[in-house]
Amino acid sequence: MDLLPDSAALPIVPYIRESDFAVRPAYYFPFRKLLDYLFIYIRKGELHVVADGTSHRFEEGQFCLLQPGTVHDLRADGANETPFAHMDIFYEPQREKSFPTRPGQLDLASFAHLMQPRLNDFDGIAIPVLLQPQKPHLYRHLLLEMVESWQDRDPLSKLKAQAAATRLVHLVLQDHAHPAASKPGRPQLDWIPSYFSFHLADPLDIEELARRAHLSTSRFRAVFRERFGLPPHRYLMELRLEHARELLAGSDHTASQIADYCGFSSLSHFHHAFRARMGASPGAYREQSRKAGPPE
Numbered sequence: 001m002d003l004l005p006d007s008a009a010l011p012i013v014p015y016i017r018e019s020d021f022a023v024r025p026a027y028y029f030p031f032r033k034l035l036d037y038l039f040i041y042i043r044k045g046e047l048h049v050v051a052d053g054t055s056h057r058f059e060e061g062q063f064c065l066l067q068p069g070t071v072h073d074l075r076a077d078g079a080n081e082t083p084f085a086h087m088d089i090f091y092e093p094q095r096e097k098s099f100p101t102r103p104g105q106l107d108l109a110s111f112a113h114l115m116q117p118r119l120n121d122f123d124g125i126a127i128p129v130l131l132q133p134q135k136p137h138l139y140r141h142l143l144l145e146m147v148e149s150w151q152d153r154d155p156l157s158k159l160k161a162q163a164a165a166t167r168l169v170h171l172v173l174q175d176h177a178h179p180a181a182s183k184p185g186r187p188q189l190d191w192i193p194s195y196f197s198f199h200l201a202d203p204l205d206i207e208e209l210a211r212r213a214h215l216s217t218s219r220f221r222a223v224f225r226e227r228f229g230l231p232p233h234r235y236l237m238e239l240r241l242e243h244a245r246e247l248l249a250g251s252d253h254t255a256s257q258i259a260d261y262c263g264f265s266s267l268s269h270f271h272h273a274f275r276a277r278m279g280a281s282p283g284a285y286r287e288q289s290r291k292a293g294p295p296e
Contacts, residue, residue, distance in 0.1 A: 019087075
């Protein structure tokens with residue numbers, strides 16, 4: 001997802017921790033501080049929330065989002081139905097150790113390593129406690145589908161719930177992120193290594209790569225060199241030669257086959273490029289590798 005400036009470092013992988021339809025009579029949930037995100041849909045009745053000292057009154061059909069670190073309480077003065085989900089938005093390898101905090105739990109110092117990043121801490125994103133959806137019906141459909149699917153607990157239902165959660169998060173970001181937030185100052189080229197690896201034997205099309213990166217060709221070349229330390233053609237050649245070394249050392253493919261697999265235009269091109277880079281012919285390199293044996 002490209003809506004967050006540092007999305008590569010903080011991958012969005014929603015994880016639903018607790019979810020229910022929450023059909024209740026009047027109740028009061030005392031102040032606590034959150035480790036994760038809390039989505040609430042006011043399906044019936046009203047809900048009063050004090051979040052970080054500000055009072056909010058929610059009516060039927062409205063959506064509440066409380067972010068990690070928020071100190072809040074919840075109060076309903078009459079019968080209500082408020083489907084909710086406690087969830088992580090960003091991937092956290094220790095996610096199963098986190099939990100919905102309990103009433104009165106305000107000091108989370110010992111659990112700080114489990115606290116999710118706040119969306120509002122990213123430049124260009126300001127998501128209010130009272131969400132302002134462009135398509136409320138779609139928010140409602142996704143949240144209810146997420147809650148219902150999560151209740152079943154079987155693997156396929158959990159996957160369906162996670163898919164709904166991902167779409168819901170995407171909608172929230174679309175509706176509340178400033179346009180500049182979706183265009184970080186530094187173009188993201190994290191997809192380049194896997195793309196080049198997949199297209200190792202294909203001709204390099206700089207115009208197509210620039211289009212995928214939403215850059216002009218000249219800007220793409222400059223950004224690419226700044227990021228990877230080599231121009232695109234040289235970077236691709238290094239990947240081809242690295243793969244050729246792996247195949248020479250670990251397979252019985254002929255030099256002609258390896259040249260083809262690695263995208264060299266001919267066997268002579270392969271020999272010339274390999275010798276220039278490695279100081280030895282492909283055949284000599286293979287012989288040396290086999291004499292040396294596998295690394296310990």
